[in-house]
Amino acid sequence: MSLHDDAVLVLKGYEDQPELRDAYLEHLAAHGADGMYKPCGAGHLTSSALVIDPSRGRVLLTLHKKLGMWLQMGGHCEEGDPTVEAAALREATEESGMAGLTLLPGGPVRLDRHPIPAPCHWHLDVQYAALAPADGVERISEESLDLRWFAYEEVAAVADTSVVRLLEGTLARL
Numbered sequence: 001m002s003l004h005d006d007a008v009l010v011l012k013g014y015e016d017q018p019e020l021r022d023a024y025l026e027h028l029a030a031h032g033a034d035g036m037y038k039p040c041g042a043g044h045l046t047s048s049a050l051v052i053d054p055s056r057g058r059v060l061l062t063l064h065k066k067l068g069m070w071l072q073m074g075g076h077c078e079e080g081d082p083t084v085e086a087a088a089l090r091e092a093t094e095e096s097g098m099a100g101l102t103l104l105p106g107g108p109v110r111l112d113r114h115p116i117p118a119p120c121h122w123h124l125d126v127q128y129a130a131l132a133p134a135d136g137v138e139r140i141s142e143e144s145l146d147l148r149w150f151a152y153e154e155v156a157a158v159a160d161t162s163v164v165r166l167l168e169g170t171l172a173r174l
Contacts (some may be wrong), residue, residue, distance in 0.1 A: 004033040006083045007045055010107060010126065020111045023073050038076050043113075043122030047087035048074020049103065049130040050166050051096050051138075059155060059167060060138055062095050063146035070150075070159045072166060074125065075143070084108075088128040096132075096147065097139025104129040107132055109169040112162045125162075129170040 001009075011024050027035050027043060034040045050072040051060040061070040073095035074088065081087040085103060092101050110127045140147045152171065156164050 002033060003077060003079075003081055003083065003087075004028060004036050007036060007126070010084050014108055014111070015130075017111050018064050020113060023113065024111060024126075027124060034096070036077050038120065041119055041121065043120060043124055045077055045084065046074055046123045046125045047077055047081075047091060048072050048125050049088040049092035049101075049128040050163070051092055051098065051101065051130045051132055051172055052104075052167075052174075053132040053149070054135065056148045056149075058151050059095055060098075060132065060147060060149050061155075061159060061163070062141075062144040063148070065143055067147050068145070070148075070163070072127065072163055073130075074127070079169055084126050085128065085168075088126070089130065092128075092130045095141050095143055097141060098132060099135055100133035100137045101130040102133075104131060104170065104173060106173060109173060110162075110166050112166070114162065126165070127166050127169075129166070129173070 013150050036045050064071050073092040075091045077087045108126050110131050112125045138147050
């Protein structure tokens with residue numbers, strides 16, 4: 001199965017945010033496999049994961065190098081990614097430097113579409129949650145200015161609405 005086919009199946013099985021889900025599916029239908037990747041000028045899917053440590057009531061956020069914002073881990077799908085879920089786990093592992101992350105069962109937690117600078121126009125983000133192992137140690141990557149743990153109640157003060165909604169959705173699923 002191709003990454004595009006997997007994304008279509010994942011999105012068809014996602015029952016929340018129906019209008020946004022349908023917009024993602026329309027994008028994939030219109031652009032085929034190209035709609036998965038960065039060169040697609042109309043936009044492309046991205047995959048991300050909020051790294052969460054429920055035992056300590058905290059989340060790990062990255063200070064994004066290009067945007068200067070505290071965000072969940074995530075980024076572009078790559079040719080070698082077998083699934084959208086695998087892309088989210090790869091990105092979370094790369095950007096957190098933490099081995100042993102596992103995705104919260106149940107598929108995506110949320111979808112978030114946000115504009116990006118030209119030549120592309122949209123990121124169509126499929127958002128997951130990743131559980132940090134008890135002995136996990138984070139290490140900053142080249143893509144981040146900083147990595148920091150935030151208590152749940154601190155997130156709204158440092159991150160944008162999309163991260164806050166992702167945290168709320170994650171906590172509801174836990």
